[in-house]
Every structure is written in C-alpha cells, then in structure tokens.
Amino acid sequence: MNLHSYIKQVNIRYNSGISGEHAYRTDLENLLRELVSGIEVTNEPEKVTDCGNPDFVITKEKVPIGYIEAKDVGSDLGSKEFKEQFDRYRKALDNLILTDYLHFQFVEHGKTVHEIRIGEIEGKSVKAAGKNFAEFENLIKNFCAFVGQTITSPAKLAEMMAAKARLLQNILERVITSDEKTRENTSYGSERQNL
Numbered sequence: 001m002n003l004h005s006y007i008k009q010v011n012i013r014y015n016s017g018i019s020g021e022h023a024y025r026t027d028l029e030n031l032l033r034e035l036v037s038g039i040e041v042t043n044e045p046e047k048v049t050d051c052g053n054p055d056f057v058i059t060k061e062k063v064p065i066g067y068i069e070a071k072d073v074g075s076d077l078g079s080k081e082f083k084e085q086f087d088r089y090r091k092a093l094d095n096l097i098l099t100d101y102l103h104f105q106f107v108e109h110g111k112t113v114h115e116i117r118i119g120e121i122e123g124k125s126v127k128a129a130g131k132n133f134a135e136f137e138n139l140i141k142n143f144c145a146f147v148g149q150t151i152t153s154p155a156k157l158a159e160m161m162a163a164k165a166r167l168l169q170n171i172l173e174r175v176i177t178s179d180e181k182t183r184e185n186t187s188y189g190s191e192r193q194n195l
Contacts, residue, residue, distance in 0.1 A: 001030040003133045011126040021072040024101045036144040051092035066095040075100040095146040
C-alpha cells in the first residue's frame with residue numbers, strides 16, 4: 001500500500017462515520033510494511049514494555065526498534081486526555097511515534113524531533129498532503145533504522161536505571177491509589193491467599 005492508497009482508505013473509513021481508532025490500524029500496518037522491508041509490525045503487542053503497551057511495536061530480527069501509539073483520526077495529540085499516557089511513553093521509550101493516522105510526531109529519547117501531516121480533514125473528508133509524502137517516507141525509514149543507545153559508562157547506566165526506577169515508582173503509586181479507591185488488594189500475595 002503506497003501513501004496515496006493509504007489516504008484513500010483512511011478517507012473511506014472516515015467517511016463511513018462509524019470507524020474508530022482501531023479501524024485504521026491494518027491500513028497503517030500495511031503502509032509500514034510497504035515502506036520499509038525487513039521489519040515486523042505487531043499490532044496490539046502484549047508485555048513488550050514496562051510502561052504499558054503501545055498500539056504497535058516494530059521489530060527487526062525480533063529486536064524492538066520502535067513503538068507507535070495511535071489515536072482516532074482527528075484527535076488532538078496535544079490533548080490533556082492523552083498527556084499522562086504520552087508522557088509515560090516519552091520517558092520510557094527511546095524511539096516512538098504518536099499519531100492520529102494523519103499527523104505523526106516522531107519522538108527520540110523523550111523529545112519530539114519531527115512532526116509531519118500526510119493528510120488533513122476537510123469537512124467530512126480526508127485530503128492528502130502529497131507535498132509531505134517523500135519526507136514522511138524518509139522519516140519512517142529513519143525511524144525503522146533506529147539503533148538504541150549503547151551504555152558506555154557507569155554514569156549513563158545509573159541515569160538510565162534511575163529513569164526506569166522513577167517510572168516503576170509512578171506505576172506502583174497508581175496501582176496503590178487505585179486499590180485504595182476501589183478498596184481492593186491486587187497484590188500477588190493476597191491473590192494466592194484467596195485461591
């Protein structure tokens with residue numbers, strides 16, 4: 001599937017009036033496979049990160065090289081609704097795309113390094129932003145060629161481990177807060193006692 005076909009398909013689904021976030025995933029997956037050879041695209045991966053599960057993981061020779069979190073077409077990627085999730089992913093994932101299937105934000109090491117639109121919503125239709133297609137293809141190829149950091153010093157290792165510890169602390173705080181609000185105990189020990 002090339003970019004013209006992709007936008008055409010997104011437009012068809014968008015025009016149906018009944019398509020939600022998940023409806024466009026196969027189209028994006030097919031586009032990625034067409035643009036970059038030698039990668040595997042997994043939709044709805046399980047247990048691939050310690051910060052949640054982004055919608056897609058891109059692997060090369062079974063090694064994760066990038067992640068994609070997709071929201072419904074026309075979603076505001078800067079919305080407060082997504083802030084907590086996006087911030088969590090930004091902190092934990094070195095190579096990430098945030099998208100609404102038309103607007104793509106490329107994030108490396110927590111910072112947005114590129115933003116591009118390959119389509120715009122005009123009325124009830126999606127129109128191609130063809131002038132951006134070549135640049136988008138290059139950005140996707142660069143995204144899929146990402147090589148993670150090599151740890152070269154004890155200081156760098158300590159910095160990375162501290163970031164992971166803060167992430168784990170945030171996750172545990174949310175679980176404990178949730179338990180307190182729902183008056184449940186989701187600890188492993190209590191589950192075993194109840195068996």
